[in-house]
Amino acid sequence: MMAEYLLFATERYALPILQPLAQALQAGGHGVHAWFVDGASGASLPAPVRRIDDARAAVALKPRAVFSAANWVPPFVSGAKVQLFHGFNVEKRDAARGHFRVRGLFDLYCTQGPATTAPFRELAAQAGHFAVVETGWPKLDPLFGEADPLARQLRDAAGGRPVVLFASTFTERLSAAPHLFDAIAAEVARGDRYWLLTLHPKCAPEWFDRYRALAGDNARFVETEQLVSAQRAADVLVADTTSVVSEFVVQRKPVVTFRNRAPKPHMLDFDDPARLPEMLDHAFSPPPALLAALDAYAEAIHPWRDGRSSQRVIAATDALLAGELGPLRRKPWGALLRRLQIRRELGYWGPAGG
Known part of the structure; x- marks a missing residue:
């Protein structure tokens, strides 16, 4: 049975992260939709990815999961909230403010390699409201996948x-x-x-x-x-x-x-x-x-060099939804203010998706 999935981004640089995942979802026979806001507004991914224009349409979609290449995700949309990350940890900021900041919005963190998996698993053990699976990063799938015509053209x-x-x-x-x-x-x-x-x-x-x-x-x-x-x-x-x-x-x-x-x-x-x-x-x-x-x-x-990180992200999401990653606690009350801020930023005060 075909499931619907939502890709979420706030900046243009998220597109190369989401495109390999979109292709893997489509290869599995699923429907893929993209909702781009802020700096990514007006951007698009190639068909058959379909564009979501606003929060109401995203809620109505009732996706099985929302994959985010941003620091946040709309919490009122249904489905598992999956963090893909918009980059590696390059130590631009203190860890508490940067790569390892937990905002209480995601159910699953798909980490890139051991250097980030271990810290996030420690955080998950403390917080209890999200799971962590090391999958590799979808953006890098094309580095190790099939022949790249543009790369050949550049050479x-x-x-x-x-x-x-x-x-x-x-x-x-x-x-x-x-x-x-x-x-x-x-x-x-x-x-x-x-x-x-x-x-x-x-x-x-x-x-x-x-x-x-x-x-x-x-x-x-x-x-x-x-x-x-x-x-x-x-x-x-x-x-x-x-x-x-x-x-x-x-x-x-x-x-x-x-x-x-x-x-x-x-x-x-x-x-x-x-x-x-x-x-x-x-x-x-x-x-x-x-x-x-x-x-x-x-x-x-990022030890993965098989070009199949997107498939591992999908498998990890399936495992989460099947309850195979263990029970999760409720999201912290401290995230309530951020959830209200997101509703205001996106102009949506209706009911959350079921």
Whole structure:
């Protein structure tokens, strides 16, 4: 029997997270709907995913589960509330405010790897109102799945040259985009390597304009929705404290980071833009110790390399709904205020879905 599922997002960068899951649900013969609000408003996923336009329609759908790639989820919609995460834990904030903050809204956390599974299981044991299953991250399924035509197109455009991907966070105090522009522009002009350039959707428009202007024979600007293909195509990443660093490392490829907030042994971190050429040379000739560190970190954050994390998310959700993950306590009263805030933000004061 076909079941209906709802995908929920608040930012454009959630689309590559949800698309592999949508495909897996559709392959299972289920109906898939998407409700995008705030920064994701106006975005869409390819058919046959159907769009939900407002809260009333989401409630009327009565989905079996709601999969969220945001920090929150509409609690008044029926179905299991499943947290997929919008990125890896890159230590931008204190743990209590960042990746490991529990908001009392989700029934199931689908974690990416041991580094996040263990802390969330400890939190689940304390709170008792949600379950935790390590599934891997749907966004990375295409990194290890079937052939990627766009990734091949990007490699072909390089004409046999090494490929460097540049990505930057939008957080102003952590962003490399302003500091590395001149150094990257010089590298692009030199032309011995091919550059793929992308920015977080929340970066200032002026930086989008400047980086887009570098596109030509030696560089291409890629949109957020193309990021996974760009990661698959690139040999080396240049970045800052963006979670793209962790996504890229899962492939066991070298990363060069500019003033990373919490540099690790698998990163080639530097703080002087003039050193970019030197750091790139190191990345393209990685020593054994660096390769070992890359492998160890990848195993900790996302050991799954079969391209089937979406299927594991669906299986974990089925197990939750079947009661196989154990009984859950009621959500904490402390989350009541947040639930009311969500209703106000989404303009819905009707009854909750059954």
